[in-house]
Each structure stands twice: as C-alpha cells, then as structure tokens.
Amino acid sequence: MNRPSNLTRREFLRLSGLGLGGLAVSSLLSACGLTLEPDTLVPLGSTAAPASGLATPSSTGELVEISLRAARASYDILPGGKTRVWQYQASLLQGPPASLQTLPDSYLGPILRLRRGQMLKVHFENQINEPSIIHWHGLSVPDEMDGHPRHAIEHGQSYTYEFPILNRAGTYWFHPHPHQRTGPQVYYGLAGLLIVSDDEEAALGLPAGDFDLPLVIQDRIFDSQNQLDYAANPMTGFFGDQILVNGQVDYILEAAAAPYRLRLLNGSNARIYKLAWDDGAPLTVIATDGGLLEKPVERDYVTLAPGERAELYADFSADPVGTQRSLVSLAFEGRGGGMGGMMGGSAAGLPQGTKMDILRSKITRAGQAGPGLPERLSAPGFFAVQDAVNARRPRRFDLTMHMAGLINGRTFEMESVASDEVVRLGDLEVWEFANLGGGGMSMMGGSDQPHPMHIHNVQFQVLERRLEGGLPRAYNTLSDGFVDSGWKDTVLVMPGEAVRLLVKFDHYVGLYLYHCHNLEHEDGGMMRNYRVESRG
Ligand code: C2O
C-alpha cells in the first residue's frame, strides 16, 4: 500500500508520572483544551453555564432539526429470512439535506453529519417496548441532553434534545443509555454515527464524499432462525461469533485506487479489536475519539476497545485494479491469563482475543492519487504543561470485579454522587483509573477483565500508563496498538494497568456519567455519576 513516507514511527508517548519527576510532557501538551467559539456557543436550560473565562455566547448557529425514533424493523442480514432488530429511524425537518445520511440495507441508525457551531435539535420518540434514552457519545452537551438513565422515557413517549455542537471535527456516535438495558438495546441495533466537521479539518483536503467511509464494527450471534441471540456473560460481556460491519456480514469494501478516510467505530458490546491488514501493511491513524491528531501516526496494528473510534488514512492509489486485502482482528491474550480465562465469552461466542476477519477490500476501479496526507493535521489545543503540573493530585478510581464491576467499591445509583465524585467547572484534573484487582488475581474478584473507561461530556488526554499487575506478556499483545496522542473519551485500561488522564470540566455544570464501556459491565453497575459544580 502506498503511504506517506516521512511519518515518524512510534508516536506513542509514555509520559513519566506527574509529580514523579522527569515530566516529559513534551509537545503533546500545549495551549488550552476544547475551545469554545464564543459566537457559536449557546447555553441551554438552567444547568448550562459558559466555562469560566470565556465570553458570554451571543448567537445561535444554524439549526439542524430531525425527528428520530427507536422502532422495530427487520432486515435481510443472512440468507433465508429476515432478522428482527431495533432501529433508529430519522427524518430531517430542517437544515442542510446532507445532515442526515442513511446506510442502505442496514439496521444501523442514520449518520448525522454536522458542523461545529450548528444547533442540533432532535425529537426522539421511543417506539420500542421498554424505556430508552439517547446518549451522544463524545459530545459535550448540557446534562439534561446527555441521555442519563434518569431521563429514560417509556414506550410511546418522546424527549426533545437541543444543544450546540461544541466539539471539534471528529467521529462521534449515539446510542441508548437506559439503566441495565444499554447492552441489549445497542446489540439489537440501536446505534448511529454523528460526524462533526469544522474549518480546520476542511482546509486539509482529506478524502471526502465517497472516499470518506464510516465502518462500524460489531459482533453478533444469529440463531438458526436468523434471529439475534444475546447470551451475555455478565462477568466478561457479550461475545459473538460473527463480525458485522455497518450492519452487514462478510463486508466488502469496493474501493477505487485512491486514498480513503476510514472512520472506524468499535460499536461492539465487549469485544476489543486488534486491527491490521492481512498483508502486513501498516495502518496510518489520523484521528482518535475526539478528532484529528496533530500528526499522523503509524501502527502495525491498532487496538480498538468498545466505544472507541480511530480514523485511518488508507491510500489505495498505487494498488492495481483487482487488489484484495483483508482487515483482520489479530489474536491477542484477551484475559489476564488467570483462571478467568475459562469464563471468556458466552456459550456460543468466540472468546475475547480470537482472530477474526473484519472486512475485505477490493480495488474495483481506477482512481486519483489525491494531494497526499499533510504532515500536520491539526492544532489539537492540548492542555499546557504548566496546567498539568498544577492540577491537583490524581483523583483515583479503583476498578474491581466482585460478581459485577465496581468503581471505588461502588455500584451505580441513579441520582447519587459521592463526595469524591464532585468536580468544579473549569478545573483541570488528573484522573487515574486503576485496574489492579484489589490486590490480587482471582477468578471472581481479580483484575483479569479489561475495562474501556469512558467519561461523559469531556475529551481527555492520556498522560501515562503504568503496568503494575505483572502481566506484561498479555499486555504486550495489545499495547503497541494504543493511540494515545489524541483527544479521547474512552480509554482501555488493561488488567494490571493504571492509566492517568488529564481532563478538564468545561462548558456545563450538572450530573454526568463515567463508566466502563463494556456494555455488560456498564449494565451490571460499573458506572457512576459525577457532578460538575459551578465555582463559588
Ligand atoms: Cu457510549 Cu455512557 O456511553
């Protein structure tokens, strides 16, 4: 595969611990975070407040208004009979026609294509026979707009969302978030992409239109009647035996001999992917959860945990017509190596770490080489070194499994916030997620589960990863695939690992969630509220 030649290899930064000396925070951190454009920000409702030090917003952006319902549907996914699913179905009420794009022949929800600064208004109608609510994963929105389970609505009810798009250009997504039913609702089909663009991104001339391909990766099990079988193990999560990309099995990416932007979302409940081309060509990563990296990075494989996104620049322009290759998920040591391994996967699914084919690409026609990938992609606006140093001592969260996942020994409670879960608007903090198993490895209480930890309402920087649990062999089967040099909202914390993040609580006060994005862990209670309070 043709690719830019002068990329620096291994941009993976292992920063020495804050307060431990040798702070090599380097060029990763500069300037300030997610900045607001004062002329496009609109605070909403009583809980909305502009972050400290920012000008008061003055006007509204262009309105994009859609109606979106969660409903029953059925699709031809496998030969021999339709599969019943739940689906987000949308129509555009106002705004540019390109704001709403449906995936043909797919149960997946529509793709919302928005610009930073627009106002999004969504009339959500719940037509499935259980409570639901929509969460906008990765976006910063007022707390009543965030899809907290306390806002779940019954069948037949509706909920109106309205918020400005504050985030940078990037690949975000939306999915249900009712308490204890997020896993099954996503599994049966409720998920969609929300793609944001902005001026900085537009200036790059990245592959667009037909050359900008969203690829949502999920694993499923079909029964003999072609119906989705959700047999989830609460300890390990759901594992399927079949990969779907954009809702289709045996996905074939028919491409021109040209550069592509591939937007990957791991929309699976619990499966982690170790993505690589089968011909050994490296992957060029240009974006993570919160948008474009400062510079492209290359990886032999990319690790993508549930909820995470990665964007690839895949240049097929030197490939002769007829070239085929597969994107695969390579085998890795998916469990800590302890006895818990025996519990990996549901009855019929393939365990975490099993090698699986994801999709096949075929060059079917000639194409244009394009302008090439710029060496510098964006000014990510990372937090300043000085701010990182000044941030308070880490706020630590211990991740444990005792029949179900716990965070600092606690399970989810709908309204409550512990005293160590209160932050102040505008504060920059260091958060540490420690997956150390409460002091040992054991079958039920040990640290043999990976936890993709997600924080609502923010994009954060990964500062440091420390392996303390003594499982380097297993860890090393995945760790070269982490891309930590961009904005993230979900970070994989492996068994034995402690990960430190730099996170700033901007934009809004209110009640938000942080949780494991293994959806069965989340539904089992590995989720907590945190509250952003105004200063003074
Ligand atoms: Cu995508 Cu609270 O999650």
Ligand code: CU
């Ligand atoms: Cu989220």
Ligand code: CU
């Ligand atoms: Cu978990």
